[in-house]
Every structure is written in C-alpha cells, then in structure tokens.
Amino acid sequence: MKQYLDLCQRIVDEGEWVENERTGKRCLTVIDANLEYDVENNQFPLITTRKSFWKAAIAELLGYLRGYDNAAQFREIGCNTWNANANENQAWLNNPARKGEDDMGRVYGVQGRAWMTPEGTTVDQLRKIVDNLSQGIDDRGEILTFYNPGEFHLGCLRPCMHTHTFSILGGKLYLTSYQRSCDVPLGLNFNQVQCFVLLALMAQITGLKPGKAYHKIVNAHIYEDQLELMRDVQLKREPFESPSFHINPEIKSFEDVETWVTIDDFSVEGYEHHPAIAYPFAV
Ligand SMILES: Nc1nc(=O)c2c([nH]1)NC[C@@H]1CN(c3ccc(C(=O)N[C@@H](CCC(=O)O)C(=O)O)cc3)CN21
Numbered sequence: 001m002k003q004y005l006d007l008c009q010r011i012v013d014e015g016e017w018v019e020n021e022r023t024g025k026r027c028l029t030v031i032d033a034n035l036e037y038d039v040e041n042n043q044f045p046l047i048t049t050r051k052s053f054w055k056a057a058i059a060e061l062l063g064y065l066r067g068y069d070n071a072a073q074f075r076e077i078g079c080n081t082w083n084a085n086a087n088e089n090q091a092w093l094n095n096p097a098r099k100g101e102d103d104m105g106r107v108y109g110v111q112g113r114a115w116m117t118p119e120g121t122t123v124d125q126l127r128k129i130v131d132n133l134s135q136g137i138d139d140r141g142e143i144l145t146f147y148n149p150g151e152f153h154l155g156c157l158r159p160c161m162h163t164h165t166f167s168i169l170g171g172k173l174y175l176t177s178y179q180r181s182c183d184v185p186l187g188l189n190f191n192q193v194q195c196f197v198l199l200a201l202m203a204q205i206t207g208l209k210p211g212k213a214y215h216k217i218v219n220a221h222i223y224e225d226q227l228e229l230m231r232d233v234q235l236k237r238e239p240f241e242s243p244s245f246h247i248n249p250e251i252k253s254f255e256d257v258e259t260w261v262t263i264d265d266f267s268v269e270g271y272e273h274h275p276a277i278a279y280p281f282a283v
C-alpha cells in the first residue's frame with residue numbers, strides 16, 4: 001500500500017501536465033515506476049484508502065486468460081470494465097472491424113491465446129508457458145504478450161499492461177509485468193491485484209512456489225478530473241493493514257481456470273478500508 005501512495009504523491013508533487021488527444025483530457029504524468037509484490041509471503045497489495053472492487057479485477061484477469069473478446073463475456077463473469085471501451089469509444093464505433101455491440105476486437109487475451117501467424121494458424125502463448133512451467137522448464141522466453149502492433153487497427157484499445165514474463169529460480173516462480181500506460185487512481189488499483197493473482201494462480205496450477213511479482217510502469221498518470229479527489233481525499237487518509245488473499249485449493253490445472261473457476265474461488269480476509277471514491281473514467 002505504501003508504494004502505491006508514494007507513487008500517487010510523487011505524481012502530485014513532481015508530475016508534468018500532458019495533453020491526451022485520445023480522451024481530450026490532460027494528465028499529470030511521471031515516467032517510470034517500479035512496484036514489487038511479495039506473493040510468497042501473501043502480502044496482497046489491495047488499496048485500503050478507498051474501497052477496492054477487487055473481484056472485478058480478478059474477473060478481468062480470468063477473461064484475459066480465457067481469450068475473451070467481448071464485453072458481454074466479461075460482464076457475465078462479474079466485470080464491467082470493458083463496456084465503455086467496447087461501446088462508447090467513437091473511433092472504435094466507426095471502425096469497420098467492429099463486429100457489433102460489445103465487441104472489443106483482437107485485444108489482450110485474443111493475442112495471448114490466438115496470435116495469428118502469417119501462415120494463417122494461431123499461437124497459444126499461454127498454453128506453452130503453462131506446459132513448460134509445469135515441467136519446471138524456463139526457456140528464458142516464457143513471455144505472454146498482448147502487444148501486437150500489426151493488429152492494433154482490429155481492436156478497441158491497445159493493451160496497457162501488455163507483457164508478462166515468467167521465470168523460475170531456485171524452485172520458485174517469478175513474474176515481471178510491463179505496463180506502457182497507467183491510470184493510477186482507477187487502473188492501477190486493478191493492475192496491482194492482477195499481477196499478484198496472476199503469479200499466485202500460475203504457481204498453483206504449475207506446482208511451483210510463488211516468489212515475487214515485479215510491476216514495471218512507463219507512463220503513470222492522474223487525469224485532470226481525478227486530481228482533486230486523489231490529492232484532497234484519498235491521499236489524506238491513513239492506510240490500514242493489508243488483508244490476506246486465498247485461492248480455492250481445488251484449482252489444480254489450466255483447464256480448471258478455463259472451465260469452471262469463478263470469482264467466488266478467490267477470497268480476501270480482513271479487508272479494512274475507507275469509503276469508496278467514484279473517480280471519473282476517461283473513454
Ligand atoms: N481511462 C481508462 N482507465 C483505465 O484504468 C482503463 C481504461 N481506460 N480502459 C481499459 C481498462 C478498463 N479498466 C477499468 C475500467 C473501469 C474501472 C472502474 O470503474 N472501477 C471502479 C469501480 C469498478 C466496479 O464497480 O466494479 C473503481 O472504483 O475502481 C476500473 C478499471 C482499466 N482500464
């Protein structure tokens with residue numbers, strides 16, 4: 001929690017204003033932030049200075065791991081975060097590649113599970129990683145990347161947390177996640193949970209012990225209409241102790257994740273938090 005608040009304070013103190021053409025809003029911005037999550041010791045990085053809707057963050061991650069490409073699929077598993085980008089973003093609504101209501105196009109999980117090759121076949125990046133890690137193999141290229149510039153025109157948004165690299169060292173599994181653009185009040189609250197849970201879940205289904213997750217962010221920003229709430233409300237609050245996090249031990253394989261797992265297979269114990277803050281969302 002401290003590293004999150006330190007980043008928020010750093011943006012408030014040292015950030016520079018940048019015009020953002022896509023959203024028409026200005027962002028107070030810093031470059032380069034490095035966060036670390038201790039999954040081995042179950043230090044769950046949940047925001048306590050406001051209420052976090054952490055279940056939606058895990059549902060979003062599940063949708064990515066399953067290769068979802070439609071906001072209705074995300075809604076069905078308890079996540080509303082893609083409704084606006086799928087249905088309210090004018091550039092995407094005008095795009096002939098959009099297949100109708102709720103379509104997100106070839107974003108995130110689609111690239112992770114079905115990257116198109118020039119031959120017309122698809123590559124399932126995640127399946128290969130799970131197979132290797134399950135056999136204790138780290139080929140120094142256990143990389144899940146959603147970042148496919150050749151298909152940006154076929155999706156509603158370029159991926160933000162775009163690459164996850166897994167490593168094995170001393171029998172433990174590590175994760176390094178890269179994020180090009182980060183909405184610190186809204187997105188990061190979710191992205192921290194997702195890095196932590198991705199490592200915890202992958203360790204559980206591959207039979208490895210989890211180590212640390214390293215989260216590397218390039219452009220970290222606060223939108224102009226979020227600044228007052230961050231500076232004068234959230235940053236004035238005292239954080240509570242971190243809660244602990246649990247995954248249903250019955251989740252044993254990647255097939256489990258693909259078929260029956262729901263957000264009810266994840267729980268948080270001892271979550272004390274301040275009241276919710278409704279930050280504006282930029283489409
Ligand atoms: N401007 C912007 N910021 C983002 O963080 C973001 C995007 N766009 N577009 C793609 C995804 C969607 N994400 C989102 C979208 C909405 C919330 C949100 O509204 N969160 C609320 C409540 C969530 C709920 O009730 O489930 C929050 O208070 O955290 C969070 C992340 C993250 N990403």
Ligand SMILES: O=c1ccn([C@H]2C[C@H](O)[C@@H](COP(=O)(O)O)O2)c(=O)[nH]1
Pocket residue numbers: 022157158160161181182183184186187188191
């Ligand atoms: O997981 C996510 C997804 C998105 N965001 C934020 C970061 C930016 O504020 C917007 C995306 O806008 P771009 O113009 O494509 O950079 O969404 C996030 O923080 N986390």
